[in-house]
Amino acid sequence: RLCLTSCSLALSSFSQFFFFFLHKHAQSPARAHRRQQADEPLYGNADEDLRTTAEELRQTVLQQNNQILMDQRTIRELTGKLTECESGLEDDRSVSSSAAAQLQTARAVEELARAIMDLKDRIEKLEVNERSLAGAPGGRGKGTWRVEDLEGELERKIKMLEKERQAMRKETQGQHEKINQGIDTVTHRVSELEHKPSFPDGFVLSFPMRTNYMYGLVRKEITEMYAFTACVWLKAKEGGIGTPFSYSVPGQPNELVLLQGVHNPVELLINDKVAQLPLSLPQDQWQHICVSWTLRDGVWKAYQGGKMKGRGEGLAAWHPIKPGGVLILGQEQDTLGGRFDASQALVGELSQFNLWDRVLKPLEVAALAECSSAALGNIAPWTDHDVDVYGGATKESLDPCHAAQRSSPSGPKQ
Missing domain, CATH: 2.60.120.200 (Jelly Rolls)
Structure with a gap:
């Protein structure tokens, strides 16, 4: 709000100054002309009048130049204030959006906290049920049975895989032995064919x-x-x-x-x-x-x-x-x-x-x-x-x- 107020004041000052500047510069030539007409009867010498007029014109130009410089500085200052006001408005928007995001985050955190509390209550109920089952004669927790069953099943699977691997090794060895026996048989058969007698008479x-x-x-x-x-x-x-x-x-x-x-x-x-x-x-x-x-x-x-x-x-x-x-x-x-x-x-x-x-x-x-x-x-x-x-x-x-x-x-x- 302060920024908006400052911006309004700056705009009002800038408007007043601008109208004042236009009015002032619009009156300067008429005033110089009237002064010249009023002074004409006082000076008889034309040269003196010319010098005086020239000096006055020079002074007027200098004053106007200075006034223009001051006006430029004022315009720059007002422009800077306007820029600050605009940036302030944007900051206000970002602040408002950030505030909305923070509000949404806060709501999400609250919902998450409620969900965590619900889960905690459910876990406590399960623990109470498990303790009641474990306290019964011969009773054991459901989760305990599951873990032990899984461990036992895993051990059985490992033993089964080990047996299968050993069986595959034995089978491979047996196949190698059969192949070697086959090679020996073929070699022996070739030797027999090379040396066996013929029977031309039957x-x-x-x-x-x-x-x-x-x-x-x-x-x-x-x-x-x-x-x-x-x-x-x-x-x-x-x-x-x-x-x-x-x-x-x-x-x-x-x-x-x-x-x-x-x-x-x-x-x-x-x-x-x-x-x-x-x-x-x-x-x-x-x-x-x-x-x-x-x-x-x-x-x-x-x-x-x-x-x-x-x-x-x-x-x-x-x-x-x-x-x-x-x-x-x-x-x-x-x-x-x-x-x-x-x-x-x-x-x-x-x-x-x-x-x-x-x-x-x-x-x-x-x-x-x-x-x-x-x-x-x-x-x-x-x-x-x-x-x-x-x-x-x-x-x-x-x-x-x-x-x-x-x-x-x-x-x-x-």
């Missing part, structure tokens, strides 16, 4: 005892078959022929099996379906047998010594033999490529196993049994490099045709 697989680990493996890949013929020379020692061959695929271990248990007939299994074959195989004698099958009506035939001994149909009709399986000699598979059963193992010798994807004609079967033909199967041929032995089974150089001829005067013809 060979047999020997299974000297009943085990669940001696077997032969046909290395050829088996394709899908809609018909087949399997032929083999066998010399069983005891308890029937066991399992001369078994073919398993993923999900079906009995996709194609020829077997004979102790005191049981010879059976042909296709997709776990069974047909009993009317074959009689004496011990310690070489016998040539063939079995054929076609998915058309599931027709099967069984040959012994080149002669058909039995025929039937309805065996896994319209079910093709699936590809990509494992063909084992001397053992029956309960899983793909393994889980052999010693009671179903072949004990004796096996040779000339061949597999075709068609039904051989009776004359073709007879020629194989009489050793007048050495035809090899187009799916699984009997060759040295296509058959491996494992678990103590051995390969021996022997021609079953010659052996059968020597053991029987009416044996197969050359």
Whole structure:
């Protein structure tokens, strides 16, 4: 308010001074003229009058100049006061806005204080409840249970992670060991291939005892078959022929099996379906047998010594033999490529196993049994490099045709 009052007074003074200045300067020329007219009768000398007039004019100019300077100073002072007043007004505005902000801040502080007091009351109530629960028989605070449970859970998780890490280490070590064993096996196999004997005159697989680990493996890949013929020379020692061959695929271990248990007939299994074959195989004698099958009506035939001994149909009709399986000699598979059963193992010798994807004609079967033909199967041929032995089974150089001829005067013809 003082500043506004000062500004009003300054403006009023400035207005009065300005009007006074204009009035004064407006009257100065008229006054000088009247003075000159009044003085003219007093001075007769024109030169003296001129000098006097000039002096008066000079003095008047000096006075006016001084007055102008004073007026300029006054104007500057008034201008400064006006500036101060304006700045004062702005300060008043800022002060008022600052006061409003302070008022708002004070209100916020009051609200925060009230919220803090509310939280304090709630915390005190919770503490009272917790103490009452803790004071009860066998009671414990809810928060205490939670902290302990979390600690216990954390410890269990840490132990579990540690066990998993140890298990992963063991698994990694086991994998490394398996890899090393695989490398050793491959190296050993390469060495065997480099030094193993060849059998130009034929060979047999020997299974000297009943085990669940001696077997032969046909290395050829088996394709899908809609018909087949399997032929083999066998010399069983005891308890029937066991399992001369078994073919398993993923999900079906009995996709194609020829077997004979102790005191049981010879059976042909296709997709776990069974047909009993009317074959009689004496011990310690070489016998040539063939079995054929076609998915058309599931027709099967069984040959012994080149002669058909039995025929039937309805065996896994319209079910093709699936590809990509494992063909084992001397053992029956309960899983793909393994889980052999010693009671179903072949004990004796096996040779000339061949597999075709068609039904051989009776004359073709007879020629194989009489050793007048050495035809090899187009799916699984009997060759040295296509058959491996494992678990103590051995390969021996022997021609079953010659052996059968020597053991029987009416044996197969050359």
